[in-house]
Amino acid sequence: VQLQASGGGLVQAGGSLRLSCAASGGRFSNYVMGWFRQAPGKEREFVAAIRWSGGTTRYAESVKGRFTISKDVAKNTGYLQMNSMKPDDTAVYYCAATTVVFSSWGDPEQYHRWGQGTLVTVSS
Numbered sequence: 001v002q003l004q005a006s007g008g009g010l011v012q013a014g015g016s017l018r019l020s021c022a023a024s025g026g027r028f029s030n031y032v033m034g035w036f037r038q039a040p041g042k043e044r045e046f047v048a049a050i051r052w053s054g055g056t057t058r059y060a061e062s063v064k065g066r067f068t069i070s071k072d073v074a075k076n077t078g079y080l081q082m083n084s085m086k087p088d089d090t091a092v093y094y095c096a097a098t099t100v101v102f103s104s105w106g107d108p109e110q111y112h113r114w115g116q117g118t119l120v121t122v123s124s
Contacts, residue, residue, distance in 0.1 A: 001026040003033075003115030005095045010121045011085055019080040021095030021115055029053050032098050033078040035069065036108055037091035038117070046106040047093070048080060058105050062088075085122045092117035 007019040021033060034049035048059045048069040057069055068081040078095060096111035104110045 001028060001031065001097055001113050003095050003097060003113055005093065005115040005118045008093060008118030008120045010123065013085060013087055013122055013124050015085055015122075016081070016083045017085065017120060018082070019093055019095075019118060019120070021078040021080075023076045023078070023097070028076055028097070029073075030099055031113075032100070032105060033069075033071065034096045034098060034105060034111055035078075035080045035093060036096060036111075037089075037093045037120075039088075039091040042091075044094070044108050046108065049105040050078065051102075056102065058102065060106070082120070087122045087124045090120060090122045092119050094118075 002025045004022045011017050031052050035047040036044050038044040046060050050057045050069045066084045071078045094117045095115045097113040098111040100110045
């Protein structure tokens with residue numbers, strides 16, 4: 001499975017942006033798609049994840065109520081809708097895939113497929 005992230009850019013604080021992650025090269029129905037971000041000088045952190053079959057989701061506390069993860073099974077594409085964005089959301093965002101259980105979704109070490117990052121910059 002290969003992942004291709006897109007949709008990053010520059011947005012003002014309070015604005016919105018939607019990231020996409022296209023999956024290819026295999027059957028994705030058994031996977032969980034996650035989004036992580038890494039700001040300069042910081043560790044990679046979990047943002048959100050969604051189970052491809054069934055749609056169970058999980059969010060980091062810092063984005064709950066502002067970000068929404070979703071999927072389009074027909075297009076084999078996942079999305080991260082980011083609203084009410086803050087300068088602290090500035091980071092390189094990565095999509096990734098795993099098959100582990102829900103309790104491990106927040107651990108980047110559990111993801112074995114990664115897309116290239118897409119830069120999101122939120123100006124104040």
